[in-house]
Amino acid sequence: MSDCLFCKIVAGEIPAETLYRDDLVMAIPDVNPQAPIHLLVMPVRHAGNVAELAEGEKDATIAAVFSTAALLGSRHAPGGFRLVANTGKDGGQTVDHFHVHVLGGRQMDWPPG
Numbered sequence: 468m469s470d471c472l473f474c475k476i477v478a479g480e481i482p483a484e485t486l487y488r489d490d491l492v493m494a495i496p497d498v499n500p501q502a503p504i505h506l507l508v509m510p511v512r513h514a515g516n517v518a519e520l521a522e523g524e525k526d527a528t529i530a531a532v533f534s535t536a537a538l539l540g541s542r543h544a545p546g547g548f549r550l551v552a553n554t555g556k557d558g559g560q561t562v563d564h565f566h567v568h569v570l571g572g573r574q575m576d577w578p579p580g
């Protein structure tokens with residue numbers, strides 16, 4: 468997707484610190500952190516959101532994104548962390564390329580806003 472912000476990050480056209488990368492996923496710090504630890508894990512190949520991926524042909528992408536997010540959460544926020552996949556307008560998604568937020572380093576509130 469030529470006009471997608473995260474596709475441009477994956478392609479190296481917009482700079483970001485690569486915290487993890489393999490054939491399926493990439494992880495970067497969030498540019499506007501909402502917690503002391505705030506990472507984003509996204510698929511290398513464009514997908515609009517997790518629901519779109521779940522409806523499509525089954526592949527390993529959803530599992531790879533969430534398992535990488537969990538591993539990075541354990542590593543960067545050993546006290547505990549929250550994984551968030553904002554999906555669609557009401558879900559608060561602002562970048563239409565599937566990503567999981569890894570939030571940690573402080574006590575999380577519930578319910579979320």
Ligand code: AMP
Binds near residue numbers: 472495497499561
């Ligand atoms: P969401 O609102 O769930 O779609 O999350 C999008 C996230 O992308 C927000 O937390 C933004 O702070 C983050 N973001 C936007 N642009 C960049 C960027 N260039 N590098 C890293 N994170 C970004």
Ligand code: ZN
Binds near residue numbers: 471473513
């Ligand atoms: Zn994209």
